[in-house]
Amino acid sequence: MSTAASVLVNDASSTPASVFSRLQFIRKVGFQGFVLNKAFVISDAVPKGKVRAILAISAFRLAAAGRILHFFAIPPGIGDPIVNPTTDTTSPIFLAANNNPPISAGVLISVGGNSSVPEMQAASSASVNGSPDNALLPEGWKVLCFVDSGEGVTNPTADGITLDMAVIDFDYCECLPDGLL
Amino acid sequence: MKVSDFNGNVLFRNWRGQVTPDATWRPYVISEAVPQGWRWKILAASLFSTFGTNEAVWLFAIPPQLAKLIQNQTIGPADGSFFAPTTGGGLHNEPPLKGAVLLSEGGNTGNNDIGSGFGGLSNDSSINVAIRRNRAFKKFELDSGWALLGFQASNGGGGTGQMVLSAMILQKHFADVPPDVVQPAAPIAPAFYFAKVYAATP
Numbered sequence: 396m397s398t399a400a401s402v403l404v405n406d407a408s409s410t411p412a413s414v415f416s417r418l419q420f421i422r423k424v425g426f427q428g429f430v431l432n433k434a435f436v437i438s439d440a441v442p443k444g445k446v447r448a449i450l451a452i453s454a455f456r457l458a459a460a461g462r463i464l465h466f467f468a469i470p471p472g473i474g475d476p477i478v479n480p481t482t483d484t485t486s487p488i489f490l491a492a493n494n495n496p497p498i499s500a501g502v503l504i505s506v507g508g509n510s511s512v513p514e515m516q517a518a519s520s521a522s523v524n525g526s527p528d529n530a531l532l533p534e535g536w537k538v539l540c541f542v543d544s545g546e547g548v549t550n551p552t553a554d555g556i557t558l559d560m561a562v563i564d565f566d567y568c569e570c571l572p573d574g575l576l
Numbered sequence: 577m578k579v580s581d582f583n584g585n586v587l588f589r590n591w592r593g594q595v596t597p598d599a600t601w602r603p604y605v606i607s608e609a610v611p612q613g614w615r616w617k618i619l620a621a622s623l624f625s626t627f628g629t630n631e632a633v634w635l636f637a638i639p640p641q642l643a644k645l646i647q648n649q650t651i652g653p654a655d656g657s658f659f660a661p662t663t664g665g666g667l668h669n670e671p672p673l674k675g676a677v678l679l680s681e682g683g684n685t686g687n688n689d690i691g692s693g694f695g696g697l698s699n700d701s702s703i704n705v706a707i708r709r710n711r712a713f714k715k716f717e718l719d720s721g722w723a724l725l726g727f728q729a730s731n732g733g734g735g736t737g738q739m740v741l742s743a744m745i746l747q748k749h750f751a752d753v754p755p756d757v758v759q760p761a762a763p764i765a766p767a768f769y770f771a772k773v774y775a776a777t778p
Contacts, residue, residue, distance in 0.1 A: 410632075444579075446582050467702075502622050503620070503702040504620050507701065507702050507704035507705075
């Protein structure tokens with residue numbers, strides 16, 4: 396067990412600075428050929444026996460047209476078969492046509508609202524923040540980010556989403572620091 | 577809390593509200609009550625409705641006395657059982673509620689953070705109703721018998737539709753609740769207090 400982990404096991408009353416030495420950067424890229432079906436990107440599942448603390452999460456798109464992005468936590472079962480395709484295609488987690496919401500299961504972790512919410516507008520590689528709070532994901536959960544828009548389904552230029560996260564994975568024998576719960 | 581305990585006690589719940597029969601009913605959705613002996617910490621919660629127009633949605637905590645009266649009916653919401661019986665706007669199921677406390681951000685339909693769908697059924701937008709911007713909500717736990725209620729300012733012009741409440745919940749058995757959030761012991765009964773104070777008086 397690492398030194399940081401030992402500290403956490405013995406003292407969960409605070410978050411020792413050494414925990415942050417375990418901060419990992421994760422980047423996931425969704426399919427980039429979005430012309431017909433709305434783009435999305437999904438993270439890997441949290442490994443079995445672990446809890447993932449998401450300390451920062453963001454996403455961006457390259458195309459210039461502004462669109463809103465939503466970030467959802469997806470529970471195991473529903474999220475298990477969802478992968479990042481390599482081509483412009485549909486995913487069964489979206490209940491409407493062309494990868495439009497609603498989704499079959501999930502809970503929103505980003506700021507919500509309609510297509511006009513200013514802080515969730517993504518365009519021209521400008522990142523949007525995916526969560527106003529630190530999020531804890533149990534084992535098996537994933538993060539899904541997708542484009543939502545009220546416009547027609549056809550996009551004039553190919554597009555896609557890239558998801559970035561700064562996370563700490565805690566092992567089953569550790570205690571979660573108080574500040575995260 | 578240990579990671580293994582966290583993983584073993586996180587729930588995903590999805591509740592669907594009644595289908596409103598027409599434009600005169602405001603849609604709502606209620607969770608089941610927190611089981612006896614347990615508390616719920618709401619880690620994440622969101623609402624969406626199948627209505628296309630832009631309306632505010634809110635999440636409330638409902639106390640046990642009122643939660644017992646409410647259910648997600650198939651058709652025909654229980655008008656007047658928990659919403660005020662007066663309908664100032666001419667619709668059924670209008671606020672204020674008879675007894676509830678707001679958990680989500682407040683405001684009216686003009687607040688984009690709580691505004692619902694925009695552009696129709698193919699464009700349902702979820703609303704984050706558990707943004708923990710204030711520390712009080714971060715510490716908040718729902719006690720046994722309480723329930724969550726989501727409802728929409730209006731159904732925006734009619735038709736049938738419904739609301740869905742999704743939540744990631746950390747359930748805690750009473751024995752697992754840290755001492756700092758356990759309810760304080762009952763105060764000393766006045767008679768006992770009186771005896772204690774005055775027993776030594778000659």
